[in-house]
Amino acid sequence: MxxxxxxxxxxxxxxxxxxxxxxxxxxxxxxxxxxxNPKMVVGCLPLYKGKVLMARRAIEPRLGLWNLPAGFMENGEKAEEGAIREVWEETEAKVKIDRLHALYSLPQFNQVYLHFIGELESDQFAKRTSESLEVKLFDFDEIPWDEIAFESSTFALKKYLKNPDSEKVHIGYFHYKHLGIKE
Amino acid sequence: MxxxxxxxxxxxxxxxxxxxxxxxxxxxxxxxxxxxNPKMVVGCLPLYKGKVLMARRAIEPRLGLWNLPAGFMENGEKAEEGAIREVWEETEAKVKIDRLHALYSLPQFNQVYLHFIGELESDQFAKRTSESLEVKLFDFDEIPWDEIAFESSTFALKKYLKNPDSEKVHIGYFHYKHLGIKE
Ligand SMILES: [Zn+2]
Ligand SMILES: [Zn+2]
The missing domain is CATH 2.20.70 (Ubiquitin Ligase Nedd4; Chain: W;)
Known part of the structure; x- marks a missing residue:
């Protein structure tokens, strides 16, 4: 400033x-x-018949890596509306929100992620969009763990995989050690 | 701007x-x-032996009305740390966070509330602070419903009262009709 x-x-x-x-x-x-103040990032783990929809980023940062649909919440919307919008913008899929799944803070970056769990209304989605090089439904045993853009997505996916039926929100936070970097 | x-x-x-x-x-x-972008407000429903700690606001807006401890999240902290800090600032009580309880959006005001549930470490708290005219542990059947500062607190309290053991986060949002005002 x-x-x-x-x-x-x-x-x-x-x-x-x-x-x-x-x-x-x-x-x-x-x-x-x-x-x-911190910015909120709203996103979704969009499910369809036991698979999860992910998008490969067409924009920096982390261009080319896979991510759960998520982005900065906008003024004038509800958090859950923001998550639905982000799924649409990145994949052109329509999702129905079921519940809040993960709260992930990045105090070093003044960001907080809210990841919801939602169910796709159908298997209709774009193969690519202006924000995504590629959009794909993954079986949980074929998730490209080594090519995920952000730790917030890894956190949300791993917590879901460990206990898909848990309704308690998983609370986590970013630390540089998650990237193998000593602070 | x-x-x-x-x-x-x-x-x-x-x-x-x-x-x-x-x-x-x-x-x-x-x-x-x-x-x-929207601002996050982090707060807590601080429990102690079945009672809930509330604070009567010493500052505008809604001066003199009762509220759950909550305030704007700050850069450099995790969401749950912000809630612990707000409980301390408003009541000088130490709280241990148990889980996230409510997500409440106010799209008209570009705010999102995150209310956690926590347990006080003891019954030690200030009778008043610079932010609170009065701090008090309420039995749930003596909550001053007509003197609550913000709808976000009413929402969090009513959802808790209806189902104290639910681990699913309650998602809600503000509408002017909650105040009896037609838009
Ligand atoms: Zn300029
Ligand atoms: Zn000036």
């Missing part, structure tokens, strides 16, 4: 406001406190 | 970028797209 989006001043300081405990960007000219 | 926070230009247009489907604030000078 270089300029205040409210008044245009460059006099932005970074400090803890009175009655607060977190560092904030504060405009010294107009006094606006510019709060920054 | 009056000024671009990146370059300070006032030439901000509001339109759908190429390869996008949503309206965004775009800087015509430097090209930055200023995405705006």
């Amino acid at each position: 270089n300029f205040c989006s409210h008044c245009g001043s460059q006099e932005i300081r970074f400090e803890i406001p009175a009655d607060d405990t977190f560092m904030r960007h504060i405009c010294s000219n107009c006094g606006t406190i510019h709060y920054q | 009056n000024f671009c926070s990146h370059c300070g230009s006032q030439e901000i247009r509001f339109e759908i970028p190429a390869d996008d489907t949503f309206m965004r604030h775009i800087c015509s000078n430097c090209g930055t797209i200023h995405y705006q």
Whole structure:
């Protein structure tokens, strides 16, 4: 943040406001406190007759790798609507949400994933879309574990595989060790 | 948004970028797209020996009304850590998170609530804090339903009361009719 989006001043300081405990960007000219908060990513584990629909990313980051449909939640929508929209955008499949399945935080990246479980209305989906190089229904024993784009998808898939009928939401979080990297 | 926070230009247009489907604030000078996304509110239904800890708000909005401890999630934390922090800030109680309980969207306000269920480590809490005029453990048959600050708390409490042992997350959303207001 270089300029205040409210008044245009460059006099932005970074400090803890009175009655607060977190560092904030504060405009010294107009006094606006510019709060920054985590972004939500909403996604789905879309099932169809025991298979799961995945998409190979046509966009960076992690271009070319497989992922569960997911993306940033938008203003004006409900979380579950966002997940349905993301499935449509990435695969052109229509999904009916059954339940929330996983909550996965990435505190290093200020993101939180919500993965729902849903059932496809039919086996109709696009073979590719502007967001996906390839869309495919996988049997659970043929999931390409070594070519998955994000740990959040691996987490959601593995938890499902371990206990497909569990209704309790699985809570997890990203750590660099998941990538074999020492912090 | 009056000024671009990146370059300070006032030439901000509001339109759908190429390869996008949503309206965004775009800087015509430097090209930055200023995405705006929903904020997450993390909270808790803190239980202690069958009672629930609630706090009477010392700050606007809804000053003076009772609420489950909850607040905006901060950058750098996990969702469940945010809920623990909010319980501490509003009540000075230490809570251990058991599970996620409710997901409640407010699409009109670009907010999503995540309410966890947790158990207090002890009956130690502050009678009041800088954020709460009063903190109290309520029996479920003495909850002040007519003096609850936010519908998200009412939703989480009623769902719990109806089925305390359900592990499936309750998914709900705000509508003005919940306040008796026609849209
Ligand atoms: Zn300013
Ligand atoms: Zn700019």
